[in-house]
Amino acid sequence: MDGRSRRRGDTRQRLYEAAVELIAERGFSATTVDDIALRANVAKGTVYYNFKSKTELFEELLRHGVGLLTEEFRVAVEGLPPREAVRALVRAQLAYIKRYRAFAQLLVSEMWRTNREWQQTLVLLREQAIGVIAETVQAGVDSGDLPADLDVRVASAALFGVGLVVAVDWLVFQPDRPIEDVEESMLAIVRRVA
Amino acid sequence: MDGRSRRRGDTRQRLYEAAVELIAERGFSATTVDDIALRANVAKGTVYYNFKSKTELFEELLRHGVGLLTEEFRVAVEGLPPREAVRALVRAQLAYIKRYRAFAQLLVSEMWRTNREWQQTLVLLREQAIGVIAETVQAGVDSGDLPADLDVRVASAALFGVGLVVAVDWLVFQPDRPIEDVEESMLAIVRRVA
DNA sequence: CGAACTAAACTGACTGGTCAGTACAAAAAC
DNA sequence: GTTTTTGTACTGACCAGTCAGTTTAGTTCG
Numbered sequence: 001m002d003g004r005s006r007r008r009g010d011t012r013q014r015l016y017e018a019a020v021e022l023i024a025e026r027g028f029s030a031t032t033v034d035d036i037a038l039r040a041n042v043a044k045g046t047v048y049y050n051f052k053s054k055t056e057l058f059e060e061l062l063r064h065g066v067g068l069l070t071e072e073f074r075v076a077v078e079g080l081p082p083r084e085a086v087r088a089l090v091r092a093q094l095a096y097i098k099r100y101r102a103f104a105q106l107l108v109s110e111m112w113r114t115n116r117e118w119q120q121t122l123v124l125l126r127e128q129a130i131g132v133i134a135e136t137v138q139a140g141v142d143s144g145d146l147p148a149d150l151d152v153r154v155a156s157a158a159l160f161g162v163g164l165v166v167a168v169d170w171l172v173f174q175p176d177r178p179i180e181d182v183e184e185s186m187l188a189i190v191r192r193v194a
Numbered sequence: 195m196d197g198r199s200r201r202r203g204d205t206r207q208r209l210y211e212a213a214v215e216l217i218a219e220r221g222f223s224a225t226t227v228d229d230i231a232l233r234a235n236v237a238k239g240t241v242y243y244n245f246k247s248k249t250e251l252f253e254e255l256l257r258h259g260v261g262l263l264t265e266e267f268r269v270a271v272e273g274l275p276p277r278e279a280v281r282a283l284v285r286a287q288l289a290y291i292k293r294y295r296a297f298a299q300l301l302v303s304e305m306w307r308t309n310r311e312w313q314q315t316l317v318l319l320r321e322q323a324i325g326v327i328a329e330t331v332q333a334g335v336d337s338g339d340l341p342a343d344l345d346v347r348v349a350s351a352a353l354f355g356v357g358l359v360v361a362v363d364w365l366v367f368q369p370d371r372p373i374e375d376v377e378e379s380m381l382a383i384v385r386r387v388a
Numbered sequence: 389c390g391a392a393c394t395a396a397a398c399t400g401a402c403t404g405g406t407c408a409g410t411a412c413a414a415a416a417a418c
Numbered sequence: 419g420t421t422t423t424t425g426t427a428c429t430g431a432c433c434a435g436t437c438a439g440t441t442t443a444g445t446t447c448g
Contacts, residue, residue: 004397004443032432112359409428
């Protein structure tokens with residue numbers, strides 16, 4: 001780990017942070033590369049030294065963010081029995097969204113859009129995140145802890161989508177409401193699998 | 195209602211339809227006024243004859259769409275007892291989203307964004323739609339049909355957000371799944387108030 | 389040691405294209 | 419004869435991406 005790659009990593013990190021905030025607020029197209037560079041305290045050229053294009057910066061940002069989320073999902077469920085594991089997933093998702101609020105907003109904005117360049121990337125990433133949930137739910141069904149008639153794929157997708165929207169709604173419209181309430185609401189909503 | 199205003203109304207309607215589809219796909223900034231005019235089979239000047247600006251077209255589009263939704267909400271609950279009324283709301287939301295898929299996608303994309311020009315408009319419209327739900331839920335709490343400890347505001351907001359996201363997810367990722375399944379899922383999710 | 393060298397990282401002025409909004413005369417609809 | 423729409427042309431602001439040049443961090447060698 002020499003100084004060069006550390007420096008470069010720092011720059012990329014700063015660019016991610018700047019881009020995620022601006023894009024969450026304004027959307028991809030309304031965010032200019034100049035804005036991103038300015039907020040990251042970097043010259044415009046540096047953006048293009050580190051990323052092939054504005055779109056690529058965004059796609060790598062998506063990969064980066066969803067990668068972190070699935071990572072936390074995996075850590076959260078490690079060694080837990082099914083129903084507890086599902087609860088742990090809800091908690092992990094909530095904590096993640098609280099921590100990376102802007103990224104979560106951005107995901108909500110882009111997740112259900114069609115025909116954009118990065119749509120394919122996003123579908124893949126969605127599969128990846130939902131995949132971790134599905135493994136957990138499947139294990140619960142196999143072990144008999146969860147109802148056998150549960151459609152694992154659908155339940156996992158619903159879990160993911162509902163968690164995203166309830167948590168983001170909370171952060172945007174009811175930020176004063178304590179986090180325990182939100183966790184409780186989410187668990188109430190997904191009671192059938194938790 | 196003379197022929198002139200009907201004609202004008204038609205043009206505006208066509209512009210709404212063109213704009214909603216394009217903006218749902220690409221987002222507001224990535225959609226050009228020329229594109230909208232082209233898709234609506236209208237000259238660019240006509241857009242500006244009917245609307246002050248691109249932004250105003252979009253805001254009126256939002257008002258128009260949410261107006262229709264609340265209208266359908268009101269019709270749906272008319273004269274129904276509380277729990278049935280809630281079910282009717284779910285069904286109405288689902289039907290609406292199925293019918294105006296693009297508008298629903300657009301709402302999901304914009305609803306939880308911050309700092310855009312039309313943010314204030316959207317907050318108001320959200321209040322309006324959730325208001326109808328809240329009236330119904332409140333009536334249920336008052337009559338004892340729904341649990342007294344239910345936070346009406348929060349439950350209504352959750353109902354609205356979850357419905358939006360589950361339905362849009364269905365249309366985008368599982369369009370072959372029959373509508374009854376989706377209705378069933380949504381009702382299962384909101385069981386506490388239905 | 390430190391001077392000279394090298395490649396990686398970064399800079400910011402510039403370019404070519406795009407797009408919101410305007411102008412307006414002529415035509416069509418009512 | 420008034421309202422609405424058309425078609426075309428135009429402008430000025432804005433912006434993604436480029437590139438020639440500069441700085442920085444690590445390396446080599448006296």
